[in-house]
Amino acid sequence: MIPYGRQSLDQADIDAVVAVLQSDWLTQGPTIERFEQAMAERCEADFAVAVCNATAALHIACLAAGLGPGDRLWTTPNTFLASANCGRYCGADVDFVDIDPLTWNLDANALALKLEQSERDGTLPKVLVAVAFSGQSCDMRRIAELAERYGFTVIEDASHAVGASYAGRPVGCGEFAAMTVFSFHPVKIITSAEGGMVLTNRPELAERLQRLRSHGMTRDSQQMTEASHGPWYYQQVELGFNYRITDLQAALGLSQLSKLEGFIERRRELAARYDRLLADLPLTLPGPQSEAESAWHLYVVRLHLDAINLSHRQVFEGLRAAGVGVNLHYIPVHLQPYYREQGFAEGDFPQAERYYAQAISLPLFPLLSDEQQDHVVEHLRRLVLEE
Structure with missing residues (x-):
């Protein structure tokens, strides 16, 4: 995995x-x-x-x-x-x-x-x-x-x-x-x-x-x-x-x-490579914030579910089944039971809730090889383009 x-x-x-x-x-x-x-x-x-x-x-x-x-x-x-x-x-x-x-x-x-x-x-x-x-x-x-x-x-x-x-x-x-x-x-x-x-x-x-x-x-x-x-x-x-x-x-x-600069350089290389390899898929890729240069802890994509024949969960589980340990960052905090008890409810923060319904965090770390990244992209491509 x-x-x-x-x-x-x-x-x-x-x-x-x-x-x-x-x-x-x-x-x-x-x-x-x-x-x-x-x-x-x-x-x-x-x-x-x-x-x-x-x-x-x-x-x-x-x-x-x-x-x-x-x-x-x-x-x-x-x-x-x-x-x-x-x-x-x-x-x-x-x-x-x-x-x-x-x-x-x-x-x-x-x-x-x-x-x-x-x-x-x-x-x-x-x-x-x-x-x-x-x-x-x-x-x-x-x-x-x-x-x-x-x-x-x-x-x-x-x-x-x-x-x-x-x-x-x-x-x-x-x-x-x-x-x-x-x-x-x-x-x-x-x-x-x-x-x-x-x-x-x-x-x-x-x-x-x-x-x-x-x-x-x-x-x-x-x-x-x-x-x-x-x-x-x-x-x-x-x-x-x-x-x-x-x-x-x-x-x-x-x-x-002492190795921070090398870690950041590799993370940015991998993020740029994801940008290129995923550009033609029905996904929203990470958007830049003005004046910010990211450290790329995470690389998150959002599924265009109206253009994909599988559900959010099916794509997620399909990637896990293919040996890709994707994750989801994050479940909106206000929807946790503890915060619901504080008075929050679905619909309070619609952008965060919409994001949660579409987001998947792809593997990204300095030791990730190009071959492993290609494996991630290949299986994501198959799932989102499945007829």
Whole structure:
């Protein structure tokens, strides 16, 4: 079975992890800081805070933004659950903004209209989680302008977008978002097995993120309520979490980061090749977002079901039967039972629901060979052109 995504590891990655295993540090050691510094430098950000996964990163980013009970978080329905759940973890209400029919990202025009109505209703969001779906940023320039006008904090969920760029600068640079979140899950652009990171240019946010990932503790005397008792002393100054990453994970992430450019180059080659090979089929191919250069975590196509004799499910299952491990990103979050209990229903976000009824994620990862990609295309072609 050709998976839709998988990690790309080599001997250098293994050696990096073994070196930590043979060192004095396994958990909270110097490799974490080196990983953070390297990622901040690559993304042209001032601060990077590594955590155990991207869900934890989203949670503490929301807390650092001051999100709490009585507040509102908005995001896209076309995302993984964590982009919405992070708001619920903070006790906030969650709402959604429908997707752009061309890019499948959160629609900045729909956001502008919703903000106008919410200002009249007194229901403006405190945080917007703008998801860089498939590796491509939203219209972040417009979103940043709206954030300035309406006074909400932008967190870019760039879990798919390590190595992507927007407006000529790396995603994570902080020009259009107060904080940016990355994921290092095995199917993402680079991996630390599990892991996440929050990037920001604001020292007060970085300071709070560092506390929140480690039980709300500090050893900084300037953050303490009284003088230190000695070199062993620490204080818990707020309620935090054990969201720390380990040196083992950071070593793998740091090794992977050294190969990022090659990973991105191969992903872009494969995406361009899909574009060429699928151009004549009854499919909608991924649409570009102005100013965005995708990292191509996913390559998603939408079936023209009115021109295909098989159903969405039949095409999906036909590809699986042919050894092509396709997937579907994503089931609209508002249709999950938990969010239906919050009052959402079918028809609330029609673009996202229409997308879900047509979308299939094709295999895309750096180790995917041209021959494997040809196999994917051959079987997709047979299914969508079946008489």
